[in-house]
Amino acid sequence: MPADRRDLRRRLFDLAAGQGGHFTAAQAKSLGYSHQAQAYHVEAGNWWRVDRGLFRLAEWAAGAHDELARWTLWSRGRGVVSHESALSVHGVGEFESQHVHLTVPPGFTMRNNAVELHYAELPADDVSERSGYRVTTPVRTIIDIAANAHDEDQLARAIDEARRGGLVTNRRLRSRAETLDPRAALYIERAIQQAETP
Incomplete structure (x- = not known):
């Protein structure tokens, strides 16, 4: 493989490594992969087409939360993993959801059946960075869950x-x-009192 192709592949791998193995067609193009080259890599099995304009390196060994990087790319970097999905990231609670939960800015118009959207402007103090995605902090996550009046025992x-x-x-x-x-x-206060009751 010529040095420039090896360098191109290395740069793509470095980019995808910070995004759970995922990357967009636009990102690949900015690195130097033409649309024809992208089609070739999908056909050759080097890349998996995850969604329209979204790929994943075939050799990527999946991590526990790599899928969240995919939805961050889908939201064009505007979504923050939140609610039940954030609790799962933090390893807390038993809340289950069939959707990925993202908090997005008001005015966000994209939709996908796999995603449940919540609309808010999140202050920087309520968000932490992970590899390839951002997630609400444990404090903000619990407040978001409580705001939806979930089961107080689970809370x-x-x-x-x-x-x-x-x-x-x-x-x-x-x-x-x-x-x-x-x-x-109010729900948090009740839940705290319940948790403290022997």
Whole structure:
């Protein structure tokens, strides 16, 4: 393989490595892969076509949350993994969902049946960076879950797990919830009291 092709492949791998093995057609084109070259790599089995204009390296060994990088690319970098999906990332609670949950800015117009969208402008303090995607912090995630009035028993268990894991403190959770959403603050207070009851 000529040096320039090896360099091209290395640059693509470096890019995809930070995005769970995924990359867009536009990103590949910006590196030097023409549309014809992209079609060739799909046909040859080097790349998997995940969605329109979205690929994954065939040799990529999947990580636990690589799929979330795919949906971040789908949202053109505007989506933040949140709600039930963020709880899963943080390893907290037993909330299940058949959708990937993303918080997107108001005015976001894209849709996909696999994604449940939530609309909000998230402050930087409520978001943490992961490899290939961003996720709401444990405190913000629990507040978002509480705002939807989920089962209080599950909420209490999730808060207790997050607290025991050192991800949140009751004080920080109460304080941030009162600032963000009074209704969520009420559910969180009830859940904390339930978790503290022997």
